[in-house]
Amino acid sequence: MDFDIIQKLVKPADSKVILLVMDGLGGLPTHAEDFTELEKANTPNMDRLAREGVCGLHQPIGPGITPGSGPSHLALFGYDPIRYQVGRGVLAALGINFDLQDGDVAARGNFCTVNSNGKVTDRRAGRIPTEKNQELCEKLRKIEVPGVEVFIDTVKEYRFLLVMRGENLSGELADTDPQSTGLQPLPPEPITSEAEHTADRVRQFIEKAGEVLSDDAPANMVLMRGFSKKPDWPAFPDVFGVKPAAIAAYPMYRGVSRLVGMDILETGEKLADEIDTLEKHWEDYDFFYFHVKKIDSAGEDGDFDRKVSLIEAVDASVPQIMKLNPDVVLVTGDHSTPSFMKYHSWHPVPVLLWSKYCRNDPVNRFGERACMAGGLGPRIPATDLMPLMMANAGRLEKFGA
Amino acid sequence: MDFDIIQKLVKPADSKVILLVMDGLGGLPTHAEDFTELEKANTPNMDRLAREGVCGLHQPIGPGITPGSGPSHLALFGYDPIRYQVGRGVLAALGINFDLQDGDVAARGNFCTVNSNGKVTDRRAGRIPTEKNQELCEKLRKIEVPGVEVFIDTVKEYRFLLVMRGENLSGELADTDPQSTGLQPLPPEPITSEAEHTADRVRQFIEKAGEVLSDDAPANMVLMRGFSKKPDWPAFPDVFGVKPAAIAAYPMYRGVSRLVGMDILETGEKLADEIDTLEKHWEDYDFFYFHVKKIDSAGEDGDFDRKVSLIEAVDASVPQIMKLNPDVVLVTGDHSTPSFMKYHSWHPVPVLLWSKYCRNDPVNRFGERACMAGGLGPRIPATDLMPLMMANAGRLEKFGA
Numbered sequence: 001m002d003f004d005i006i007q008k009l010v011k012p013a014d015s016k017v018i019l020l021v022m023d024g025l026g027g028l029p030t031h032a033e034d035f036t037e038l039e040k041a042n043t044p045n046m047d048r049l050a051r052e053g054v055c056g057l058h059q060p061i062g063p064g065i066t067p068g069s070g071p072s073h074l075a076l077f078g079y080d081p082i083r084y085q086v087g088r089g090v091l092a093a094l095g096i097n098f099d100l101q102d103g104d105v106a107a108r109g110n111f112c113t114v115n116s117n118g119k120v121t122d123r124r125a126g127r128i129p130t131e132k133n134q135e136l137c138e139k140l141r142k143i144e145v146p147g148v149e150v151f152i153d154t155v156k157e158y159r160f161l162l163v164m165r166g167e168n169l170s171g172e173l174a175d176t177d178p179q180s181t182g183l184q185p186l187p188p189e190p191i192t193s194e195a196e197h198t199a200d201r202v203r204q205f206i207e208k209a210g211e212v213l214s215d216d217a218p219a220n221m222v223l224m225r226g227f228s229k230k231p232d233w234p235a236f237p238d239v240f241g242v243k244p245a246a247i248a249a250y251p252m253y254r255g256v257s258r259l260v261g262m263d264i265l266e267t268g269e270k271l272a273d274e275i276d277t278l279e280k281h282w283e284d285y286d287f288f289y290f291h292v293k294k295i296d297s298a299g300e301d302g303d304f305d306r307k308v309s310l311i312e313a314v315d316a317s318v319p320q321i322m323k324l325n326p327d328v329v330l331v332t333g334d335h336s337t338p339s340f341m342k343y344h345s346w347h348p349v350p351v352l353l354w355s356k357y358c359r360n361d362p363v364n365r366f367g368e369r370a371c372m373a374g375g376l377g378p379r380i381p382a383t384d385l386m387p388l389m390m391a392n393a394g395r396l397e398k399f400g401a
Numbered sequence: 402m403d404f405d406i407i408q409k410l411v412k413p414a415d416s417k418v419i420l421l422v423m424d425g426l427g428g429l430p431t432h433a434e435d436f437t438e439l440e441k442a443n444t445p446n447m448d449r450l451a452r453e454g455v456c457g458l459h460q461p462i463g464p465g466i467t468p469g470s471g472p473s474h475l476a477l478f479g480y481d482p483i484r485y486q487v488g489r490g491v492l493a494a495l496g497i498n499f500d501l502q503d504g505d506v507a508a509r510g511n512f513c514t515v516n517s518n519g520k521v522t523d524r525r526a527g528r529i530p531t532e533k534n535q536e537l538c539e540k541l542r543k544i545e546v547p548g549v550e551v552f553i554d555t556v557k558e559y560r561f562l563l564v565m566r567g568e569n570l571s572g573e574l575a576d577t578d579p580q581s582t583g584l585q586p587l588p589p590e591p592i593t594s595e596a597e598h599t600a601d602r603v604r605q606f607i608e609k610a611g612e613v614l615s616d617d618a619p620a621n622m623v624l625m626r627g628f629s630k631k632p633d634w635p636a637f638p639d640v641f642g643v644k645p646a647a648i649a650a651y652p653m654y655r656g657v658s659r660l661v662g663m664d665i666l667e668t669g670e671k672l673a674d675e676i677d678t679l680e681k682h683w684e685d686y687d688f689f690y691f692h693v694k695k696i697d698s699a700g701e702d703g704d705f706d707r708k709v710s711l712i713e714a715v716d717a718s719v720p721q722i723m724k725l726n727p728d729v730v731l732v733t734g735d736h737s738t739p740s741f742m743k744y745h746s747w748h749p750v751p752v753l754l755w756s757k758y759c760r761n762d763p764v765n766r767f768g769e770r771a772c773m774a775g776g777l778g779p780r781i782p783a784t785d786l787m788p789l790m791m792a793n794a795g796r797l798e799k800f801g802a
Contacts, residue, residue, distance in 0.1 A: 028758070028760050029760070029761065036760070057776075061800050062402040062406070062785075062788065063402065063781075063785035063786075063788045063789050063792075064402075064785075064787075064788030064789040064790075064791055064792030064793075064797055065402065065406075065410070065788065065792070065797065065800050066792065066797060066798070066799045066800065067799065067800055067801065068799050068800060068801035068802040069801075069802070070801045070802055071800055071801035072801075081800075081801070082403070082406065085801070086801070088802075091801075091802055095802075341758065344799055345758070345792075346789075346792040346797070347760050348776075368760060369760075369761075369762060369763060369776075372762055372763070372774070372775075372776050373763075373774065377778055378457075378775075378776050378777070378778045379777070379778050379781065
């Protein structure tokens with residue numbers, strides 16, 4: 001549904017919603033046995049929710065499209081992931097949990113090597129270690145560019161983040177990375193005339209970076225890519241009329257949540273930490289996005305059994321969550337990461353929606369193939385789930401008379 | 402999915418895909434027995450693929466829309482059949498396998514009868530036999546129009562094809578058929594100013610046609626309809642990053658395949674000929690569209706039993722196809738042609754997708770009602786199937802990070 005429609009229908013209610021996302025939940029049967037990870041897992045608590053609620057499988061982006069975690073989370077938050085695309089600089093900022101402000105422009109930086117003629121000889125500066133990167137970032141932070149604030153942060157190895165903050169900045173700049181060695185870095189060309197001011201500021205930054213790094217070969221220059229501005233999107237609290245909090249340990253997920261306007265709660269990396277955080281803030285919010293990362297990592301490692309036991313651990317926490325007495329609980333993944341494939345995949349993701357207003361379906365087991373027979377269907381668009389949660393939470397008015 | 406998105410995600414892979422289309426596959430139970438043609442057919446090989454793969458029913462165009470073969474094939478090829486519509490002149494060219502070039506304008510022609518005042522007395526020239534048509538086309542071929550090449554081909558009875566080739570031609574011309582007798586043929590009015598040049602050329606052609614046919618009453622004039630230019634669409638190999646070949650015996654299907662940029666392989670009318678062609682060219686291509694026509698014809702004849710045995714014949718060839726070791730096989734029809742209705746119908750069409758990356762579903766029999774419980778769902782848009790085939794072939798990158 002268009003946000004315009006949703007926003008007109010939203011009404012307040014004294015109800016609480018939990019969106020529980022097990023990263024990379026969806027799986028495939030292996031050659032060895034005819035079970036997916038979720039089907040193999042012993043999940044009595046989620047099975048009960050499935051029995052009482054309504055199930056299905058959601059399609060995060062589109063048919064055959066393997067989602068990155070950013071777009072698939074946006075889809076779960078109700079944002080059309082094709083329309084709401086994040087620039088790569090912004091994505092880098094999210095990835096290290098940088099607190100982007102409205103109007104900020106972010107870009108990904110590489111430390112690189114240039115020779116005495118200024119030509120690039122190594123686009124990755126010999127893959128310097130992260131510690132070296134941190135030292136060099138200290139130097140870059142000393143650079144002053146008139147009219148803008150400059151932020152520099154280490155990402156990893158040769159990669160760092162540049163953020164510029166100031167008036168009238170634009171993300172419409174071309175990359176300075178010439179994409180091959182033997183060439184000079186390109187100037188940061190403005191793609192539109194509005195970007196000329198920004199291009200000028202970036203040019204000054206790069207010039208000064210070359211000066212302060214001149215003695216730091218192999219990391220004696222920088223290449224900048226993916227300039228992008230913090231997007232000006234409708235805010236989640238405004239669209240859905242809730243006060244939302246994100247409980248997520250990993251920077252990327254905290255970043256995406258912040259981008260749509262959720263409050264980010266401090267929490268730990270363990271599931272128990274996240275549950276503590278949920279309990280502690282239960283009275284302060286009415287929408288909780290609760291993210292469990294490690295299931296995806298097990299899938300990417302191809303570790304079927306570890307993925308199974310991590311799912312079982314989440315299941316074991318479900319009674320504690322239900323004790324808070326939420327009105328609506330949606331349990332799903334952001335995408336599939338079959339351990340059979342060791343990678344994200346395009347396969348639809350099991351989803352269960354529980355509330356006292358669900359029209360329950362024949363599904364009595366939370367698993368991929370059981371969910372195919374569910375009331376939500378085998379390929380519900382992920383963006384449809386937010387309106388369904390809101391309806392079940394009594395937060396949407398009737399449309400028309 | 403938008404072609405823009407797909408095209409950005411496409412990556413090369415060493416994998417081979419077969420799209421096996423049984424024309425008019427979908428059926429209905431008859432009054433006599435509670436089976437569709439496909440359900441009645443003994444299809445152990447397709448049943449095995451259904452068991453190992455994922456099934457469903459596809460909706461070729463839209464709800465309740467009975468497809469022509471052109472649009473339903475475009476949909477299977479991933480082209481939105483509402484957006485990518487073919488002009489009627491172009492369709493006529495495809496129907497007789499005329500090799501349209503970029504910039505060509507095609508139109509459908511009728512031989513007609515005019516009286517001494519130039520008024521139409523029979524819009525179909527007494528439905529002259531095809532042999533007579535061929536003679537008259539010989540005469541029309543002698544017509545020369547300055548600045549354009551003119552091609553004339555017999556279609557059938559009173560119908561022929563006109564193609565003009567030259568610089569700056571336009572298909573934006575009104576029909577010359579006055580649609581009723583007692584009126585003079587209309588001039589080929591340009592609908593846009595860019596079409597004036599073409600209108601002038603067509604006017605010259607029609608004038609000369611009247612002259613060369615003056616002694617051939619009842620076929621002493623021509624009426625022209627459906628002017629259209631070969632469409633400038635994204636090419637299938639560019640969109641999906643494959644090298645595609647079409648194996649189809651009938652002109653219409655060869656024409657549609659050529660229109661989207663597939664190579665057209667020479668083959669015979671028999672299924673065995675088509676299999677031979679597939680085997681012979683297996684190493685030369687990585688995407689094969691394989692078309693079996695006669696199942697549709699049996700449906701149109703209302704011959705339930707013939708349709709059953711033709712389906713069984715295709716099933717019997719499946720092991721020979723699988724011996725080639727394809728990575729992805731999709732088996733479906735372009736539309737339904739229930740022998741009960743003796744006509745194309747709007748009913749969704751059974752589809753099975755087989756690859757080693759399918760999340761198999763409970764369907765273990767390839768038939769309309771079995772497929773309703775499949776993982777692809779009972780109404781997957783036909784245009785979703787190409788991205789799914791490409792994903793299963795390992796040919797699509799992740800979307801976003």
